[in-house]
Amino acid sequence: MSLEVSDLDVHYGRTRALRRVSLSVAPGQTLGVIGETGSGKSTLARAVVGLVRPSAGRITVDGEEVTRYRARQWRALRRRGVVQYVFQDPLRSLDPDVTVEDSIVEPLLIQGRPRREAADRARRLAARVHLDEELLSRLPGELSGGQRQRVTVARALVTDPRVVILDEPVSALDAANRVRALELLKQLRDAGTALVFISHDLGSVAGVADRIAVLYQGGIVEEGPARTVVNAPRHPYARLLVGSAPTLRSAAADRAQREELRELLQNIGGPA
Amino acid sequence: MALLSLRDVRIHDGVGGRDLVHGVSFELSPGKVVGIVGESGSGKTLTCRAVLGILPEHFRVSGGGIELDGRDVATLTRKEWTALRGGTVGAVFQDPASYLNPSLRVGPQIAEVVRVKKGLGRRDARRRAVELLGAVRLRDPERVYQRYPHELSGGMLQRVLIAAAIAADPRVLIADEATTALDVTVQAEILDLLADLRERTGLALVVVSHDLAVVAQLCDEVLVLRAGETVEQGPVERILYEPRHEYTRLLIDQHERYGLDRFRELDHVA
Ligand SMILES: Nc1ncnc2c1ncn2[C@@H]1O[C@H](COP(=O)(O)OP(=O)(O)OP(=O)(O)O)[C@@H](O)[C@H]1O
Ligand SMILES: Nc1ncnc2c1ncn2[C@@H]1O[C@H](COP(=O)(O)OP(=O)(O)OP(=O)(O)O)[C@@H](O)[C@H]1O
Ligand SMILES: [Mg+2]
Ligand SMILES: [Mg+2]
Numbered sequence: 001m002s003l004e005v006s007d008l009d010v011h012y013g014r015t016r017a018l019r020r021v022s023l024s025v026a027p028g029q030t031l032g033v034i035g036e037t038g039s040g041k042s043t044l045a046r047a048v049v050g051l052v053r054p055s056a057g058r059i060t061v062d063g064e065e066v067t068r069y070r071a072r073q074w075r076a077l078r079r080r081g082v083v084q085y086v087f088q089d090p091l092r093s094l095d096p097d098v099t100v101e102d103s104i105v106e107p108l109l110i111q112g113r114p115r116r117e118a119a120d121r122a123r124r125l126a127a128r129v130h131l132d133e134e135l136l137s138r139l140p141g142e143l144s145g146g147q148r149q150r151v152t153v154a155r156a157l158v159t160d161p162r163v164v165i166l167d168e169p170v171s172a173l174d175a176a177n178r179v180r181a182l183e184l185l186k187q188l189r190d191a192g193t194a195l196v197f198i199s200h201d202l203g204s205v206a207g208v209a210d211r212i213a214v215l216y217q218g219g220i221v222e223e224g225p226a227r228t229v230v231n232a233p234r235h236p237y238a239r240l241l242v243g244s245a246p247t248l249r250s251a252a253a254d255r256a257q258r259e260e261l262r263e264l265l266q267n268i269g270g271p272a
Numbered sequence: 273m274a275l276l277s278l279r280d281v282r283i284h285d286g287v288g289g290r291d292l293v294h295g296v297s298f299e300l301s302p303g304k305v306v307g308i309v310g311e312s313g314s315g316k317t318l319t320c321r322a323v324l325g326i327l328p329e330h331f332r333v334s335g336g337g338i339e340l341d342g343r344d345v346a347t348l349t350r351k352e353w354t355a356l357r358g359g360t361v362g363a364v365f366q367d368p369a370s371y372l373n374p375s376l377r378v379g380p381q382i383a384e385v386v387r388v389k390k391g392l393g394r395r396d397a398r399r400r401a402v403e404l405l406g407a408v409r410l411r412d413p414e415r416v417y418q419r420y421p422h423e424l425s426g427g428m429l430q431r432v433l434i435a436a437a438i439a440a441d442p443r444v445l446i447a448d449e450a451t452t453a454l455d456v457t458v459q460a461e462i463l464d465l466l467a468d469l470r471e472r473t474g475l476a477l478v479v480v481s482h483d484l485a486v487v488a489q490l491c492d493e494v495l496v497l498r499a500g501e502t503v504e505q506g507p508v509e510r511i512l513y514e515p516r517h518e519y520t521r522l523l524i525d526q527h528e529r530y531g532l533d534r535f536r537e538l539d540h541v542a
Contacts, residue, residue: 012423037427037455038411088426088453091367142328145366145449146312146482168426171452172366174312174482175526182530200427200455201483206535230535244457246485247533248512248524258460 001060002027002163002194003048008057010043017043019218020057027162030185030195032209032226034202034241039215041198042088045165048196049085050074062162081111081159088167088198090148094140094155100126101136104155111159125154128184130177145172153181157188164188165196170204182208202245206230214238236264274299275341275476276323276361276444282335283318283327283500291334293318293500298493300444302474307487307508309480309523310497316480317366319497320446323478324363325353341443358389362442364450368429372421378432379405379417382439389440404435409461426453434462441473448480463490484527488512496520 003025010018018040025031033041046052048059050069059067062082069077077083084107087093094103101122108118126136129150140148149172156164166185170178185208189195199205205212205226212229214222216237222229233239240261277300283293293315298306308316321327323338325345338345341360348356365371372381383401386392392400398417405413408431421429430453437445445466451459463486469475481487487494487508494511496504496519504517515521528534 035455037431037453037458038425042425089367089369091370144313144317150312168453172312172449172482174310175484175523175529177312178482179526179529200453200459201530202456203530203532203535206532207530227535230532240457241455244460245532246456246460246483246489247531248485248488248528249531249533255464258457 001025002029002062003196004058004060005044005048006058008044008047008059009055010040010047010052011055012043012052017218018047018054021215021218021220022057023213023220023223025163025194025196027192027194028189029211030189030197030209032205032212033196033198033215034200034205034212035215036217036237036241037200040218041215042167044215045085045167045196045198048165049083050077051085079110081107081161083163084156084159084161084165086152086156086164086166086169088171090145090152090172091140093152094148096140099137099139100131100143100151103140103151104158107155107159122154122158125158126151128180129154130180146174146177149173150177150181153184157184161193163194163196165198167198168200169197170199170201178204202230202242203247214241236261236268240265273342274301274339276300276478277339278319278323278336279338280336281319281322281333281338283315283322284332284334286330286332291500292331293322295336296495296497296502297336298495298505300476300478302443302476303470304493305470305477305479305491307479307481307491307494308497309482309484309487309494310503311499312482313499314497315500316497317448320363320365320448320478320480323446324357324361358385358440358442360442361444361446362437362440363446364430364433364437364448366449366452368426368433368453369421371433372429374421377418377420378424378429379419382432382436385436385439401435401439404439405432407438407465408432408435409458409465410435427455427458430454431458431462438469443474444476444478445469446478446480449482450479451481451486452483459486466490484512484524485531496523 001024006022008021047054104122105118131150153169170181209226212226213220221235222238233242278297280295280297282291285292296319300306322333379401383397386400387397402413405416410416491508494508495502498519503519
């Protein structure tokens, strides 16, 4: 397994943001994570890359148990470029004073690769996410929302990581750019990378993930093959979620149907 | 009469020395919704910022005109702008975090809008702010009121911004990718809320979205932008279900490639 999480708990102060979350992703596999806003998806991502400390449970990344890693060890792991993370908010993850090109090159320089080679690689990756040459010398603040998002994706993939956690990596992309980004992720997966793909866009998740986990109030309430979760969700929250997705051809559940499912949810309460 | 009208608006980048938006036009009357869709980087956000008079430095409207509530915005003084923002026109932008003060709790930031724009006293402003947080379906609004921006999830922040944008009861709301960080059930509830406001108060909306299904559900009219040009414009049914321009067709086609319908259907066949 490239990534294994077992019985993970995360607290913010006294608030329990994740409760006994377990999941695993093998090399060449993609796990889709969907769920309510505020259910702990980004918290899960941050825990896996060492940005928040779990209060219980275990995390193994690429064969190494990292749960009790110290900051120095995390830095060393990141330096190797083995695990990469795409933040939900591109503006928060990109240094406002660093040009697009330098942002994408940086992970390679940290690995100690020669500047020339790194710059070549960065340019190739930028082209694959359709970032124009002329954008490379700009600062993040001088880009559109979708251009910034593509920069963060290129930056995360430039080191050929073994494990990538992507938190809403296509939310700001138009359809054509989204297809391009998703195809790139599939190629990466087929080359053996383990991916965790967090998204509110159920079509994207259904299209790239092998399995899907549904997070609700900090716990996984359903997990299974992507097709099954999308076509025959069992848990009431999963049913509400899949049923609320509007599509171009079919109307989503109407207000009355949604209220009915909400009520059902209230009766059964959150995850144990 | 139109609440907002754009007539052949062009936006010029003074540093790059060229126009980035080459002629966008539409009219918005009370209770109506105009959608803007199109390529990333095509000028959707710049167009919205022009309407609010907050183009980035070195950018300016170089042609055409924008009228807000019957007034040519080019003639507005800074003071007049301040009066119009919030009350006449409100906005929710991409990157919610950058529009909130990171060192202040989110609730008081909304209460401040209510206090200044609606002239409520401190206590009433606070009560109204909590009410607004509830209206955007935040669970436990009292608790959210006390949070700092970094303590909220992406979708919670986005809803705080929606609450702030509707706090002063604007007549036009600009929603630039305003529901992308929400799960589809909360998104559905926010769309219901906006529909209620349209009906009840005549709120008019400009909706920028990559999600064509949301556009289909919400909008009366749609503009399709590519590289700063309007390639097609018309009633939503016509544009989305009988597109004429090649780019619109491509957009819809690509949208369907990862549309949920597709994965639902495949399973029926199997
Ligand atoms: N730094 C923090 N301090 C305190 N609470 C936090 C912090 N970060 C997140 N939270 C809380 O933890 C919960 C989970 O947040 P998280 O960002 O993981 O949700 P999410 O599933 O990613 O939501 P979204 O889909 O909206 O991005 C939320 O209730 C949030 O308010
Ligand atoms: N501050 C800035 N300085 C320089 N160029 C900018 C600036 N802001 C935007 N641009 C450029 O203007 C063009 C239009 O940007 P805009 O943000 O309007 O795009 P958009 O249609 O909203 O795209 P997206 O869907 O990705 O958000 C883009 O090519 C962008 O790179
Ligand atoms: Mg999140
Ligand atoms: Mg934009």
